[in-house]
Amino acid sequence: MLTDRATVDLPVRRVLPELVGALRDAGSAVLVSPPGTGKTTLVPLALADALTGRIVVAEPRRVAVRAAARRMAALLGEPVGGTVGYTVRGERRVGPTTRVEVVTTGVLVRRLQRDPELPGTAAVVLDEVHERQLDSDLALAFTLDVRAALRPELRLLAASATAQAGRLAALLEPAGGAPVITAPSALHPVDVVWAPPPRPVDAPHGLRVDPRLLDHVADTVRRALRDDDGDVLVFLPGAGEIAAVERRLADPTAPVRVISLHGRQSAERQDEALRAGPERRVVLATAVAESSLTVPGVRVVVDAGLARVPRTDHARGLGALVTVAVSRAGAEQRAGRAGREAPGRVYRCWSAAQHERLPPHAEPEIAIADLTGFALQLACWGTPDGTGLALPDPPPGAPFDLARHTLAALGAIDGDGRVTPRGRQIAAVGAPPRLARALLDGAAATGTRRAAEVVALLAEDVAGGSGGDLVAIWRGLRAGTHPAAARWRAEVRRLAEAAPRDEPDRRGLPDDLAAGLVVGLAYPERLGRVRQPGGRTYLMAGGTAAELPPASALAGATWLAVAAADRPPGRRDAQIRLAAVVDEATAREAGAPLLGTDEEVAWSDEDVVAREVTRLGAIALVDRPLHRPDPTLVAAALLDGLRRTNLALLNWTAGARALRERLAFCRQALGEPWPRVDDEALLDGATRWLGPELAAARRRADLARADVAGALRRLLPWPQAARLDEVAPERLTVPSGSRVRIDYTDPAAPVLAVKVQEAFGWRTAPRIADGRVPVLLHLLSPAGRPVAVTRDLASFWATGYPQVRAELRGRYPRHPWPEDPTTATPTRRAQPRRG
Known part of the structure; x- marks a missing residue:
């Protein structure tokens, strides 16, 4: 048996009989297993022993897939690709004897879409479901749907270190809840050391992390190396912070090797971090090391307490990575890395009081991420709005509606939200829908290879340190000098194969225009034109302003295709992180759906402006005077001018003002049906009382000649008009x-x-x-x-x-001052002077 060959003794081994029995009897189960208990390695082997067919294990990250497969293969004394294999995007190592296959959740979702019955698969293990990535949610919902409708014999196990077991069990089995099996905790205790910075540091802001915190993290690492044994695993939010701390720790005389582990690295570099070496190591890692894999030799964890998560500005169509505090569940996951092989210690770079204020769990991706790919997967599954699927959380309304609008613009779904043949073609590429569209449509103009290269660059997020110049990064990737070159080349091969046919380059476009065209096809609303010649600020077609970083080589270009931009908190304009130079012709081609010519009649510069405008979204390309504008549009523009000026466009003569005041008195004294004549009421009813004047006017001067008093009288019903002089005499x-x-x-x-x-x-x-x-x-x-x-x-x-x-009476002796004015004769003249 496979579990007998894997002789390692881990806590989950004690619950394997119960777990296998639960899956046999109930068909689905929840496994709650803390870090280091062996759920990722021993459980799949036990299921392979008990069930006939392949066991598919889905992990949320590629590095975890490779690590889990290699660990299981090593326990069996075999190479990867034998009993245990793996599949990630662009790489597959399985063979005819493979019984356990580890895949990413994205691979599992696409496999379910191609063949929902999963022939030959006996069980699906969804690992780390607590991370709540979009693909994880979809994989869970789709697999449950397959069990209910097609394959009730397919076993499903949801495994997590920090799962909300009751809620998950109810999702798996609504009738009575799936069985919940809890593995005992890892045997090795982890001491917690609260190590906040000695002086206050600024909270993270967007992508910025206070350098003083990074100084403190480096100091804490030195403390751990001095006071503790074993390798040190350091959690930082991103590759930039890893590089910064690596520089701070640089010491050629120290007998310690500092290595990094993050998602931008090649598979070889990631695998290197997962192999113990002869010397002591400091492993600087992002959240990829939180779960599903063991970094061997680690006895100490230093946690900066930060995480980097995606945020989507749905109103502007911009994505952003922001730095946030780690959740309490995430902090527990990180601490558990120190106790996997022996007793350990975690240094938390915050206080115990701050820990209590951390959020209990990280936000699920469905609440914060771009939902375009998620919506396309639902449409391909035949459930455009997710109705009837066991999704852990429903998609939020406005972001989901925006995602479906984007898919409709791409031609991926029809008016009812159902997937189109074009949508299935986009989904088959295995890339975000916008990038898949850019590959499919860009291949004809730039050639399949170049389109695949640019799309792979966009998909791999390799913009760091480039000054925003996409073409410069492209050249570095081609030359192999960029650190992500190996991973990029593998993705290029995969995308080129996913394209429908090998399109040659028929246009002869230079690289900058080819890159800009592909970027523009992916993000037409981010095509931008410089606002001031030679400047760094651009108006994008979507209406958002975006600024290049200082000293960018792209500054001064008239047109840009912006591949990546985000709006830092507190900033009005977006910041361009990656872009390519284009010309207007290329911008027009890439943004063709946003091109349009309209007659625009509007109030501008204190008068009616009528023009014919050709626009690329919010960018005016051609502007010509319109000599015979539509009178209704002119009237609407003048009405807008009235609103903006609070009726000051009208010539309020003394008579008009007096009439308005009399009408206001009648309304005050008698109420309905006497009309309101305050500014708000007059503006709301302008088409009624000022209609003929608006219809006849063509510009501001025409309206200034209007008879305002005569127009106001139109507000009066006939009986009131006849009585106005009686009720409110002049x-x-x-x-x-x-x-x-x-x-x-x-x-x-x-x-x-x-x-x-x-x-x-x-x-x-x-x-x-x-x-x-x-x-x-x-x-x-x-x-x-x-x-x-x-x-x-x-x-x-x-x-x-x-x-x-x-x-x-003494001051005005010529005027009468009778003792009884009620009986005196009134007069408006003084008495004449006596001669």
């Missing part, structure tokens, strides 16, 4: 016979300003609005200065007037 006749204008500036308090002598005989203030509102009297001296403000005229005559009379 003038009132005062006792002297004068007709005095009422000031309606304040609709709550209309004012009548009248000289005291002209009001003699009035006992009460006059009323308007059907007698509801008394006017506010401003009683004036003979010189026109206010001496009293009142609505209660009787009270003024009785108490205020005597004092006014006493103060003013």
Whole structure:
């Protein structure tokens, strides 16, 4: 038996009979197995012993696939490709006697799409399901669907070190929950040392990590080398931080070898980190070392406490990698690396109090990533919206809708979301949909080989340290001087084979234009034109501004095809990480779906601007005056101008203002059906009261000549129009016979300003609005200065007037000041001077 040949004694061996029995009886099970217990190596061998057929083990990362296969093969004393083999994208090592095949989850998803029955497969083991990558979610949902509809005898095991077992068991078996088997923990304890930086450091910001934290990580590594035995495994968020710490640790006299382990390396470099050496080692690693593999010789872990995760700016169509704090579950996974082979120690570069504030689990990819490939896989499966599939979480609405919109633009799905023949062709490439489209369409223009080379470059994320120059990186990859050259060449071969036919280069495009064309086909909304000649800022077709890094060799190019850009937190513009120079003709070709010519009539520069514009998305290419614009569009533009200027485009004569104030008073005093005439109401109803003037106008000056007062009267229903002068008269006749204008500036308090002598005989203030509102009297001296403000005229005559009379009769002796103004004769003239 295979498990007998693998004589290593690991804790999971104790639960193997229970696990095999559960799978035989229930068909599916959950295995909760902490790091170092042997779930990745012994469990597949045990299943191969118990079941007839191949055991397929799916891992989320390529490095873990190769490591798991080699470890199992070594336990059996065989080379890889015999009893145990593996398949990753672009590489397959299996043979006729292979019983256990380790694959990436992406490979498993594509295999399920090609042949859902998985002929010859007895069981599928989904390892590290807690990582919640998109391919892992799909592999789980598709395999469960196959078990339910096609192959109930297919066994399914979901294995994890930190799984939420109950939720996962219910997903596998909704009726009663799949059996949950828990393996005992690894035998070796791990001491935790809290080692926060001695001085405060800045929190990570986008891709930036405070150099002081990296200094502290290097110091902590030296401390571990001094105080502990064995190799040291150091967790850092990315390849840039690995290189920075490697420089800090450089010491030719130290008997320690510093090596790196991350996803950008070639398979050979990754495998080197997984082999113990004669000298002591410091292994600087990203999250690829968190799970599914053992770095031999490690007794100490130094954890910087950071992780790098993808974020998608769905509004701008930009992806970004951001640095975040590790989750508590991730920190436990990392610490477990120190106790796989012997007692160990973990140095955490944060405090115990900070640890309690960490998120319990990392966010699943479905909540944060671009869902275009995910949506295409669902469409190919025949479930465009995922209905009926046992997905751990449903896709979020807006990002999922955006993904399906992108697929429709690529011709990959139809109006009902079903996959098209074009969509299946894109899916068969085994690359993100945009890149697959660029390969398929770019091959005809650039040749299959060059299209495959550029797409492989985009897929492998090799932009670091390039200043954003994609073609410079391409040349380095071709020459073999770039560190990712070997991995890139393997991907180029795979993509060239995936293309439908070997297209020769029929256009003779130089490399920069060929690269730009392929990039533009993948990301047409990222074609950009420089804003100022010789500058570094570009307007992309999608409407987002993007800036080249300082001293970039691409600065000053008129057009760029931007392959990678992100918008750092707090920045308005995106930052270009990778781009190729193109010309306008190539931009037009690559962005053909975004090309369009429209008649644009809009309010701009304080007037109506009518033009015919050819645009590439948000970029105006050709701009010509439009001599006979559509009158309805002109009216809409003028209406926009009215809104922007709060009606200031109109000529508000004194008469128009007075009428508006009278109407506002009527609305205040009487309510409906008297119309509202505030700015908001007039703008909302402009097409009703100002419609003929808008229809006749062609520019701002035409609107300025409009009869605003006449237009306002259109707001009045007929009965109210007939009564306006009665309800809100322009003038009132005062006792002297004068007709005095009422000031309606304040609709709550209309004012009548009248000289005291002209009001003699009035006992009460006059009323308007059907007698509801008394006017506010401003009683004036003979010189026109206010001496009293009142609505209660009787009270003024009785108490205020005597004092006014006493103060003013000597100053204005020619004007009458009777003792009883209520019976005196009103007058608007002074007495003539005596000769």
